Amino acid sequence: MTPEGLLNEVVVLPTSITRDGYERPIVLSHPELKRAFESYFEWLITRKINSYPHKHYRGLDPNSALLIADNLEPFTTQSRGKAISPYAMNKKLDSLIRNAGLWDNGVRRISLVRTCVIELYRNGACTTDIMIITGFSEESIKQILTMDYMQLSPIYDWFEQRAGRKQKRLESFKKRRRFML
Numbered sequence: 001m002t003p004e005g006l007l008n009e010v011v012v013l014p015t016s017i018t019r020d021g022y023e024r025p026i027v028l029s030h031p032e033l034k035r036a037f038e039s040y041f042e043w044l045i046t047r048k049i050n051s052y053p054h055k056h057y058r059g060l061d062p063n064s065a066l067l068i069a070d071n072l073e074p075f076t077t078q079s080r081g082k083a084i085s086p087y088a089m090n091k092k093l094d095s096l097i098r099n100a101g102l103w104d105n106g107v108r109r110i111s112l113v114r115t116c117v118i119e120l121y122r123n124g125a126c127t128t129d130i131m132i133i134t135g136f137s138e139e140s141i142k143q144i145l146t147m148d149y150m151q152l153s154p155i156y157d158w159f160e161q162r163a164g165r166k167q168k169r170l171e172s173f174k175k176r177r178r179f180m181l
Contacts, residue, residue, distance in 0.1 A: 001041075005058040007034060024132055047072075117144045 001007055009029045028034060041058060045051055049072055050064035065074035069088055078087035090109060097103050097112075113134065120130050127141050134141070 001057050001060070001062070003056045005055075007037060024135060026133075044068075114144050114147065117141055118148045121145055121148075 007028060009027065011026045011028060013024045013026060015023050028037065041060065045059055049068065050061045051059045052061055053059065067075060067089070069075050069092065075086060075092070076088040078085045093109055094103075097107055097109070117130055117134060117136070120133065121127075121141075125133075127138055130136070130141050131138060136144075
């Protein structure tokens with residue numbers, strides 16, 4: 001956010017909070033995403049969370065944590081060697097997935113990330129851009145893209161058609177048996 005209170009379309013995450021220690025740009029140009037941030041900022045301001053009385057930055061403290069947990073404190077992190085993991089935020093995302101009823105259908109945090117990588121690639125993003133956005137290595141992105149069944153659609157189609165062929169063959173056998181007696 002600018003000091004005048006306008007949202008930036010590109011936000012650069014500093015190295016201190018990124019997955020692999022490299023700063024990473026985040027694009028916030030989608031209208032729905034902008035509206036979500038606007039309403040979140042309004043919620044913070046009305047509840048006087050991370051705010052101060054003057055009008056710069058809409059009254060929000062630019063040095064405070066942007067995302068806060070249910071207890072109105074910054075999300076806690078967990079040290080994993082040289083890396084820092086957003087442990088509490090991951091647990092919150094898991095609970096949102098469970099509450100939405102998606103957990104029982106096999107949706108997990110990693111499946112959401114994999115879907116993001118696959119959709120970025122399908123929509124024309126190169127692997128370098130995907131590496132910058134997600135923080136994954138080129139090898140990880142290649143492994144995720146290899147698991148994309150849509151790229152392997154001839155194999156997928158063969159298995160799908162095989163089930164249909166099997167059903168047709170069984171129906172054909174039923175018809176033939178009537179005339180074989």
